Amino acid sequence: MHIVICIKQVPDSAQIRVHPVTNTIMRQGVPTIINPYDLFALEEALKLRDVHGGEVTVLTMGPPMAEDSLRKALGYGADRAVLLTDRYFAGSDTLATSFALSQAIAKIGETFGRPDIVFTGKQTIDGDTAQVGPGIAKRLDLSQLTYVAKIASIDLDTREIEVARRAEGGTQLLKSRLPCLITMLEDTNEIRRGSLQQALCAARRQVVKWTAADAGIDDLTRCGLRGSPTVVKRVFAPTARAERAAQIDTAERGLQDIADELIADILTRRPALEHELAFNSGT
Amino acid sequence: MSTASQTTPRIAPGRAGVKKELPDHFKDYRHVWVFLELERGNVHPVSFELLGEGRKLADKLEVQLAGVVLGPPGEMVEDAVAEAFAYGADLVYIVDAPPLADYRNEPFAKALTDLVNTHKPEILLLGATTLGRDLAGSVATTLQTGLTADCTELDVDSDGSLAATRPTFGGSLLCTIYTLNYRPQMATVRPRVMPMPQRVDKPVGRVMRHKLSLVEDDIVTKVLGFLPDNQSAMANLAYADVVVAGGLGLGAAENLQLVKNLARAIGAEHGCSRPLVQKGWMPADRQIGQTGKTIRPKLYIAAGISGAIQHRVGVEGADLIVAINTDPNAPIFEFAHLGIVTDAIRFLPALTEAFTRRLSPHSRDKLAS
């Protein structure tokens, strides 16, 4: 079985700071990580390989330094890594990204064997859109299984797959066909730590580097900014409210006093709440 | 279709960096559409919230607001159509066919894409639910158009383009995104970000019915079953009228009991900031904020929460925000309505007691007399 998994190198957004005066992002020194959601997909891919045999290929589109993420993925146990990198990809929105990745996956298929499953994470922590997975599925005409919580079974002979997928208000059990694209939910897997030996090997392994041309992309108007129908016009900080919160004075008063004043304040501002609170509390 | 194609196309004023040159074949794209999400019999409330927002956009553009209902033939779809009119749609497109009984990407994407190609909306809105995101991503790809996810604000600018604002960079900033040269302009919005609109008095509207150009045998994916969530155990945060939440300021997992006690006393749901979920102190479905739930309660009480932007975007729709925090400079006081600078661990029990006293039947009688 051949599994391709798409990962993304993202800034560790917990550490991003916004410049207080200029409202610009201060990226300097912000470490990069593999998009955390992708790790659940990677783990699932490795587990499937443990059971069914075959190979796991990790793919990322990004700047040359995204190679670091691929090496980490090799360290976790992936068999092969492909870095799709070209200045033509700069400024890609989700539509342009799914175009480039789908072309690269097609090329991976020609070069290393057609994938049975393509994985992505649920979404990225920097874009948060959850649109790239469905975009790839549509372009490659793979059956699309998003928000998958569990792969119940795979039958390589009949080419059937059964999954449990997160839906509004419950879990949907679906049966579908291989090849398919799966976006994996978080917390579905305990992420393994690659062995020290794997990490050492990964450092020495070859990462396949493809330009747009190498991946067989001849229509560059579909890549990067030019291939992106969405345009970011304005980036700004949320406006502060005109006034700050009215503060309740706490000096030299008992807690019960303060609490009574707070409740009185709440109910003066929103008299209708009195009934609601009393009603809801069932007293 | 309407007479849209005879209308003069709107001309974009010159704008630094972005130029609008809508190709001719997109110039007759008109009207605002809202996809109505059916959830085993009911319309997901986010669809009504979007109809409210869609109404405003349609009025600004002086075009019609249409709903799209996809489902199995029968009552479920008819009810959804009636609801769409009640929340302001002028027109509803229906595709009802047995393969649309349960959500699957293939038949839904096909039905929606065909409708768009036939009737050419200029704006298409969907809820950012698991269903909406699954569907929007593949429809936008097939149509090769722009899709902006998880918008917190939608507007139409002076040249009639959809201005879709969403958080960016992990929520620290907002950005406004346009789809200038492609149609439709697509956006998703999370539940509870937009207010629920008023119902229309005497709803009327037109219905346009379409066939699904797919039959069950063409569809690769089959639904084997559905396991509903255990409703009693699941938090219904998004739709709660009163919410009490705790943050890292509570210091220890045990102290969350103080939040739960207050919530129980006033019939509220309880929630938390993200670090508490990461520490395993509360389940993920209790998290409020950008990567958790968006809430719109009448009253929100935040205890020991700093008010980081990712938390703020999830609670800004609350009617009355009360913050309890030891730090007078905590960002939460920038957007709370009432603030108390005090130790939440000591104050929460006092507040619970005071509420209980105030709300007890005895004191209510006293109030009434």
Ligand SMILES: Cc1cc2nc3c(=O)[nH]c(=O)nc-3n(C[C@H](O)[C@H](O)[C@H](O)COP(=O)(O)OP(=O)(O)OC[C@H]3O[C@@H](n4cnc5c(N)ncnc54)[C@H](O)[C@@H]3O)c2cc1C
């Ligand atoms: C991509 C991304 C997504 C995110 N999504 C979310 C999200 O959805 N929701 C969310 O909440 N966060 C989210 N965050 C995290 C967010 O940036 C903040 O880190 C988080 O909200 C802080 O939580 P907190 O206020 O509980 O903790 P802290 O920031 O540690 O603040 C604790 C507060 O408690 C106060 N305090 C301390 N002791 C007491 C006491 N005894 N009594 C009263 N007050 C006390 C302190 O003054 C402080 O203001 C996200 C971050 C990123 C990068």
